[in-house]
Amino acid sequence: MAEKPDDIAADSMRDLKDSRYYNKAGATRADYDHDWQECRLIARGSKTPGGSSVVVYNPAIISPAAAAGGGIIGAMIGQAIVEGQVRRANRRSCLMFRGWRLVEVSDADESRFALMPETEREALFITALGVAEPVGKSVTTWTNVFAEMPVLAAKEAK
Amino acid sequence: MMRDMLRAAAIAAALSATVPAAAQLSVNKRADLAAPVVLGPNQGAIVVGFRRPDDWSAGKSGTIAFARYDVEKRDMIARPDNAKKLGDTNTYWVSVTSGDRKLVLDHVVMLVSPGDYVLYGATPGPGGMVANSFCFSAPTIRVAPGEIVYFGDVTPYLAARVAGGGLHNGMAYSAHPEDARAALANQPALAAAFKSGDVRNGASYTCSGQAMMAYIVPGKPSLPDLAPDQKLGNSPTTPPREAGPRPTVPILIPTGN
Known part of the structure; x- marks a missing residue:
């Protein structure tokens, strides 16, 4: 059943x-x-290439090595121990691939926002959604880092 | 005596009817290049190189996987539940695992049925399985009957230290078709049919797997955009595209050129 716009907005x-x-x-x-x-909706998907259903979010089948292989998102997922966390990580991956930047606000702003009434804080973030040059502790964009040749440090001899 | 022979022949016929001679639904074993490799009548191959050019990739293993892909519908083609019973000889899943980790360069030849394939996932490290899915955007290649198609090389990085700080995990792509061709030097038939794959980015499909990601082969073009009415979910005859189980429908692939 399709979800209502108000419900989607709240979520x-x-x-x-x-x-x-x-x-x-x-x-x-x-x-x-x-x-x-x-x-x-995409992050909820579950389908094997072989055509059968799998327990997609069973943490028991995420080995540390395999999870590490997932790159930045994979590392996040490696830390996830419940289904909801994995879904959130995949939702974030999806949004960032669609061009959304993840902005971490500064500590000072975080403290300031914490004291704001909720409606005021929400209004502020809704405005910040479309700002051309967001400012924060970090602004993370999607990159093709998993497929590109990285520039690596020299490896120290053991 | 005669009766026994007839019975044996009947059993053999029954077996051959239920077990297709060229069943290759899921391909997990590399072709043995130490012996002459002969392609079947409706077979091609995908060639992948595992390249370890530096100290960080040295000794690292990895696995990549391809899935059968429908370019027109822009979705993976799932293996029908009753594929074996139907005698389906299409390849739906190809898992390519690195071999000897000490090798700087290791080429793997996987015999598959002709068709389009999408890079489903790639995971550095041991385990022989992929834990991610490039469902947001992935490269595709096409294998025609009798063709030995080179996809590219991948370099496994696991917790490699980046020059600017931080750790890096990835399966970096590079293309070295001449090295791949040279690796088939003792396989004249394969070398003669070798071609560098026409890699095209931008294939998406129903998501599954633990880590949903995108993988874009640098410098390669994308698949052409679909017309609005061709896109999944936009056709009046197809339901909206939502992630989740999709009915499996056998799709015949072209067998000619």
Whole structure:
């Protein structure tokens, strides 16, 4: 059954926290809700290439080595121990591939936001969604790092 | 005596009817290049190199996997539940695992049925399985009957230290078709049919697996955009595309050129 826009908006707000938010230059709340909902549905997927169903989010089948192989997102997933965390990690991966940047706010802003009334804080983040040049502790964008040849440090002899 | 021979012939016929001679639904074993390799009448091959050019990749293993892909529908083709019973000889899944970790370069030849394949996942490290899915965007290649198609080389990095700080995990792509061709020097038939794959990025499909990601082969073009009415979910005859179980429908692949 299709979810109602209000429900989607309420759910998507969960990823706009007082310490971080998503941003895409020129984007609106409707853009965000649309991508968030699509990425949520994608992250729920479960289908093996062989055609049978699998327990996709069974942490028992995520070996540390295999999880590490998933790159940045994989490392995040390696730490995940419950289904919800894995889904959130995949939702984040999906949003970032669609061009959303993840902004971690500064410590000072985080403290300031914590004291704000919730409605005011939400309004602030909704505005920040579409800012062209977000400012924060870090602004992370999707990169093709898993497939590209990295520039590595010299390995020290043991 | 005659009756026994007839019975044996009947059993053999029954077996051959239920077990296809060229069943290759899931291909997990590399071709043995130490012996002459002969392609079947409806077979081709994918060639992948495992390349370890530096100290960080030295001694590292890895696995990559391909899945059968429908370029027109932009989705993976799942193996039908009753594939064996139907005598289906298509290849739906190809798992390519590195061999001797000490080798700087190791080429793997996987015999498959012709068709389009998408890079499903790639995972550095031991275990012989992929734990990620490049369902957001992945490269594809096409294998025609009788062709030995080179996909590219991958370099496994696991917790490699980046020059600017931090650790790196990845399966870096590079293309060295001449090295791959040279690796088939003692297989004249394969070398003659060798071609560098026409790698095209931008294939997406129903997500599964633990880590959902994207993998873009640098410098390669993307698949052409689908017309709006061709996109999954936009056709009046197809339901909206949502992740999750999809009915499995056998799709015949072209067998000619």
